[in-house]
Amino acid sequence: MIDVILMQRVEKLGQMGDTVKVKPGYARNFLLPSGRAIRATESNLKRFESERAQLEAQNLKRREEAERVAERMEGLQIVLIRSAGESGALYGSVSGRDIADATKDAGLTITRDQVILEQPIKTLGLTTVRVALHPEVSIPVIVNVARSPEEAEKQARGEDLRAEQEAEEASLEAELAAELSELGAARE
Known part of the structure; x- marks a missing residue:
């Protein structure tokens, strides 16, 4: 040591x-x-x-700057469009670099080192990540991972996409079963 x-x-x-x-x-x-x-x-x-004294003044200045950026980032929701399987599992994962790049589109500049992921994002949906702008200033940011912009809007509103998808599949299966039973009855 x-x-x-x-x-x-x-x-x-x-x-x-x-x-x-x-x-x-x-x-x-x-x-x-x-x-x-x-x-x-x-x-x-x-x-x-x-x-x-000089170092403390510099640290205070950096902290104030980080707090101003945090105010601009307040309530920020980042939308990332990714391809995923039927179960919602992503083909790959969302990294800190992806999130940092997406904040540039919002007019903010952060580095991938500032994005703190507890674990990699590997599924569709809303995830809250922490962005450390300064050792003493961090802010939560919501990352919305979806297959399409329309799906991202639905997720942001809080709609349950899986329940909607399952209901649609059930109605299609019911239609198919009805058509098959009609075909079976017509043959007899």
């Missing part, structure tokens, strides 16, 4: 300025290259303390 000083808030690790122990690989491969932390040496600690 090595000691690092956090340069910004890192989820599940600590706040800006905290000195924490992390595994060497995590520090070397993620925290240090992304600028989220620096090694906890005497000189780095002194440098951090002298720059702390």
Whole structure:
């Protein structure tokens, strides 16, 4: 384990300025290259303390900017059209990149790293994902995955597409059974 000083808030690790122990690989491969932390040496600690006010001001500015973007994203619903099987299972899945690209169409710019998917989206329907605009600001966004724009509108209104589809199939089966029984009666 090595000691690092956090340069910004890192989820599940600590706040800006905290000195924490992390595994060497995590520090070397993620925290240090992304600028989220620096090694906890005497000189780095002194440098951090002298720059702390400036870093906090920058962090506050970034947070305010993220809050403005969050206000614009409030209530955002992203519609993604994908092909899927009869059961509603997608051929493939929806990734963070797909969601980030769809927000560009809405006039907002987020990166795929900011989209937090608890698990991949592999079925049709409405799913809520979290977009982390800043370590302290995140917003829920509704992703509507459908086969067509018409289906997406129905899902957005809350209509149950499966029940509608099953009712349609049942009526077609009833018509087919009636026609078959008529054909059977006509032959006799």
